[in-house]
Amino acid sequence: MTDSHPFIKKIEARDRLSKQEREVLAKLISRTKEFQADEPVVRDGDRPRHSSVLLEGFACRSKTLKDGCRQITEFHVPGDFVDLHSFPLKQLDHDVIALTRCQIGIVPHERLSDITETMPHLTRVLWLMTLIDAAVHREWIVGMGRRTATARIAHLFCELCARLDPVGLVKGHSYHLPVSQQQLSDALGLSLVHTNRMLASLRKNGLLTFADQTVTIRDWAGLMHLAQFDPSYLCLRLEPR
Amino acid sequence: MTDSHPFIKKIEARDRLSKQEREVLAKLISRTKEFQADEPVVRDGDRPRHSSVLLEGFACRSKTLKDGCRQITEFHVPGDFVDLHSFPLKQLDHDVIALTRCQIGIVPHERLSDITETMPHLTRVLWLMTLIDAAVHREWIVGMGRRTATARIAHLFCELCARLDPVGLVKGHSYHLPVSQQQLSDALGLSLVHTNRMLASLRKNGLLTFADQTVTIRDWAGLMHLAQFDPSYLCLRLEPR
DNA sequence: CGAGGTCTTGAAGACGATCAACAAACGTGG
DNA sequence: CCACGTTTGTTGATCGTCTTCAAGACCTCG
Numbered sequence: 001m002t003d004s005h006p007f008i009k010k011i012e013a014r015d016r017l018s019k020q021e022r023e024v025l026a027k028l029i030s031r032t033k034e035f036q037a038d039e040p041v042v043r044d045g046d047r048p049r050h051s052s053v054l055l056e057g058f059a060c061r062s063k064t065l066k067d068g069c070r071q072i073t074e075f076h077v078p079g080d081f082v083d084l085h086s087f088p089l090k091q092l093d094h095d096v097i098a099l100t101r102c103q104i105g106i107v108p109h110e111r112l113s114d115i116t117e118t119m120p121h122l123t124r125v126l127w128l129m130t131l132i133d134a135a136v137h138r139e140w141i142v143g144m145g146r147r148t149a150t151a152r153i154a155h156l157f158c159e160l161c162a163r164l165d166p167v168g169l170v171k172g173h174s175y176h177l178p179v180s181q182q183q184l185s186d187a188l189g190l191s192l193v194h195t196n197r198m199l200a201s202l203r204k205n206g207l208l209t210f211a212d213q214t215v216t217i218r219d220w221a222g223l224m225h226l227a228q229f230d231p232s233y234l235c236l237r238l239e240p241r
Numbered sequence: 242m243t244d245s246h247p248f249i250k251k252i253e254a255r256d257r258l259s260k261q262e263r264e265v266l267a268k269l270i271s272r273t274k275e276f277q278a279d280e281p282v283v284r285d286g287d288r289p290r291h292s293s294v295l296l297e298g299f300a301c302r303s304k305t306l307k308d309g310c311r312q313i314t315e316f317h318v319p320g321d322f323v324d325l326h327s328f329p330l331k332q333l334d335h336d337v338i339a340l341t342r343c344q345i346g347i348v349p350h351e352r353l354s355d356i357t358e359t360m361p362h363l364t365r366v367l368w369l370m371t372l373i374d375a376a377v378h379r380e381w382i383v384g385m386g387r388r389t390a391t392a393r394i395a396h397l398f399c400e401l402c403a404r405l406d407p408v409g410l411v412k413g414h415s416y417h418l419p420v421s422q423q424q425l426s427d428a429l430g431l432s433l434v435h436t437n438r439m440l441a442s443l444r445k446n447g448l449l450t451f452a453d454q455t456v457t458i459r460d461w462a463g464l465m466h467l468a469q470f471d472p473s474y475l476c477l478r479l480e481p482r
Numbered sequence: 483c484g485a486g487g488t489c490t491t492g493a494a495g496a497c498g499a500t501c502a503a504c505a506a507a508c509g510t511g512g
Numbered sequence: 513c514c515a516c517g518t519t520t521g522t523t524g525a526t527c528g529t530c531t532t533c534a535a536g537a538c539c540t541c542g
Contacts, residue, residue, distance in 0.1 A: 045473070063383045065469050071386040073379045085376075088369040088482055093376045093474035116361040123357055127368050128329040130375065135326075135334045137378035138314045142304045144385035145312040145430025149530075180488065189386025191531050196490065228306050232286070233334035241329055390498070421520065432499050437522065439498095452521095 006079030006167040007053050007105075011125055013166040015241045021122050024115070029053065029105035035098040042083050042096045050108045052083040057102030058178055062186070063094045072187035074136055075099075075160065075179070079167040081129050087112045100178045124241045135233040144189050147228070149198045152188050155227035157208060157215050162231045174216040247320030247408040248294050248346075252366055254407040256482045262363050265356070270294065270346035276339040283324050283337045291349045293324040298343030299419055303427065304335045313428035315377055316340075316401065316420070320408040322370050328353050341419045365482045376474040385430050388469070390439045393429050396468035398449060398456050403472045415457040 008025055011017060017025070032055065035041055041059060042048050059076040073094065076082045086092050087109055098104075116123045136159070143152045164175045185195040203209050207223045209216045217223060249266055252258065258266070273296065276282055282300060283289055300317040314335065317323045327333050328350055339345075357364045380400070384393045405416045426436040444450050448464045450457045458464055 061379070063379065065383070065387060067469070069387050071383040073382045085372050088365050088372050089376070089476060090480055090482065091473065091476075091478070093476075094379055113361075116364055120354075120357040120364075123361075123364060124329050127371070130368070131326050131329050131371060134371065134375035134378060135330070137375060137382060138302070138304065138335055140382050141314045141378060141385065141430075142306070142312040144382060145427075146306060146310050182488080186386075189382075192489090193491090193532080194530050197530095200490085228308070232332065235330060235332075235334075237332070239331055241331065423520080433521090434500080434523090435498050441522080 006055065007081055009167050010079035011129065013238070014128060014235055015125055015238060017122075017125075021119065021125075024119065024122065028107045028111055030108050030111070031106050033104050033106055035102045035104055037098055037100050039098050040095055041098055041102070041104060042086065042092055044092060044095050046086070046092045047090055048083065048086050048092070048109075050106050051081065051087050051112060052096065053105035053107060054078055054080045054082045055103040055105050058099040059096055059102055060099055060183070060187070061094050061096055070186050071189065072183065073140070074133060075156075075187065077160070077164050077167065078169065081126070084112075084126060084130050085133070099183065121241070128235070128241050132235050135235065139233050149188070149190055149194060150201060151227050152190075153184075153195070153198055153202065154207065154223050155229055156184075156188065157210070157217070158224060158227050158229040158231075159234070160215070161217065162234055162236065166236065173218070173220070174214055176213060177210070177215050178213045247296065248322055250408050251320035252370065254479070255369060255476055256366055256479060258363075258366075262360065262366075265360065265363065269348045269352055271349050271352070272347050274345050274347055276343045276345055278339055278341050280339050281336055282339055282343070282345060283327065283333055285333060285336050287327070287333045288331060289324065289327050289333070289350075291347050292322065292328050292353060293337065294346035294348060295319055295321045295323050296344040296346050299340040300337055300343055301340055301424070301428070302335050302337055311427050312430065313424065314381070315374060316397075316428065318401070318405050318408065319410065322367070325353075325367060325371050326374070340424065362482070369476070369482050373476050376476065380474050390429070390431055390435060391442060392468050393431075394425075394436070394439055394443060395448065395464050396470055397425075397429065398451070398458070399465060399468050399470040399472075400475070401456070402458065403475055403477065407477065414459070414461070415455055417454060418451070418456050419454045 005026060008022060041052055044063065054076050056078055059082055060072045061074045061076070062070055062072045064070045082096050115126065139159070143155050147155060160177060161170055161175060164170050169175055181195050181199070182192050185192045188195060199210055207219050207226065209218065246267060249263060282293055285304065295317050297319055300323055301313045302315045302317070303311055303313045305311045323337050356367065377400070384396050388396060401418060402411055402416060405411050410416055422436050422440070423433050426433045429436060440451055448460050448467065450459065
């Protein structure tokens with residue numbers, strides 16, 4: 001069933017799939033595997049023979065410098081093909097780490113290879129999925145370079161809302177975000193203390209609250225304006241690829 | 242001739258190409274076009290019907306916020322398939338701007354489509370090229386989040402050296418980098434003044450000089466150490482994709 | 483109940499931004 | 513050829529955002 005495959009939902013927010021393509025996608029996963037919170041799904045330098053789809057739970061990409069400090073480069077939500085990059089890259093340049101208990105779908109690289117051999121349209125769609133990651137990266141670079149701390153936080157919460165919506169994980173103005181303030185700081189490039197204070201400021205200004213692992217957006221227009229959020233980089237448009 | 246196609250050189254630093262693939266690549270470019278410095282090659286929001294390869298000159302990707310401030314998200318050197326992203330994305334999320342007078346190869350999307358229909362290996366190779374951009378983006382996020390200003394500058398100069406080398410644009414310990422300190426600052430997420438001071442500090446410490454649009458690395462080991470530079474994210478390894 | 487993780491708040495200080503002024507290099511037209 | 517404006521690089525001074533260090537409150541879980 002489609003319902004059990006959020007990654008098909010994610011794709012179908014961007015392009016039409018034929019019945020056959022949907023079937024192939026559904027059969028892509030050879031098995032599922034569960035990961036515990038903080039457990040690495042794939043590690044920097046790995047040469048995996050399969051790619052990982054996030055079916056349930058939250059994960060992130062991160063890089064750790066030799067001096068031990070860590071930077072999260074992307075958050076991943078259900079439906080994200082977290083490790084599709086390793087298929088063309090062969091050797092991974094970063095970690096993928098489970099933030100919560102996660103259900104991961106394992107997709108052998110041979111099957112992806114088969115798709116590139118026989119299903120050109122589906123190949124382009126998978127390619128697109130990795131380029132959305134690249135677009136998210138770019139938007140983060142802009143944020144880290146040119147947005148203030150509050151605007152950066154605001155933008156992240158806007159982004160997550162826009163990404164969780166297509167997979168049905170936004171209820172009203174709220175969504176579940178099982179991430180600590182420390183992890184948030186590692187993603188924003190801020191110190192924990194400052195993140196905490198800026199969250200308090202967003203709360204005080206009535207823009208949003210983040211408590212009990214739940215983001216509630218109180219003033220969407222105000223938040224979007226502060227963040228200068230424009231969702232077009234997420235490619236949320238149904239069109240032939 | 243291969244010599245006239247730096248983008249084939251770039252690819253051949255990552256994977257073997259068959260004779261046929263090399264021929265197809267050489268014929269990919271329907272025509273070339275010249276751009277002047279500061280001229281946009283493609284613009285945010287464009288829906289180009291072709292992709293652009295940078296044959297000569299330097300360019301960058303950048304995003305401009307509504308409030309006018311700009312962030313460069315990647316520098317491009319000869320051989321980079323600067324606008325391959327627009328093929329699966331359809332609508333571009335950023336600008337590509339010529340930094341110098343540039344020679345651009347125009348590749349119609351239909352030809353790329355044809356490749357995905359008939360040449361699976363070459364498709365994977367092109368896919369790889371876009372994922373290297375994503376890996377560069379990730380490394381920049383790490384830099385902006387967790388590296389000091391000097392380390393960030395050092396890392397950028399290391400990266401450019403490693404990228405210019407495969408296309409034969411590094412001579413000894415020097416390479417040409419026709420970029421102003423203002424543009425450097427827009428890429429680093431720093432103010433012009435601070436970039437200038439940190440460049441002076443790198444010079445004073447004997448690590449590198451950047452003058453007359455030329456970077457000269459004086460102490461590669463020291464620079465790599467300061468930057469914590471590890472080139473593996475650039476995928477500079479010949480292996481089957 | 484104590485241990486450890488998370489959130490919160492205070493205070494001090496550093497890194498980098500902003501404002502301002504000037505020097506040097508360059509192209510243009512007189 | 514020089515005068516001129518423009519762009520780029522350089523330096524000083526001040527200010528503010530964010531970091532670091534530190535400590536206490538709250539929570540869950542053994």
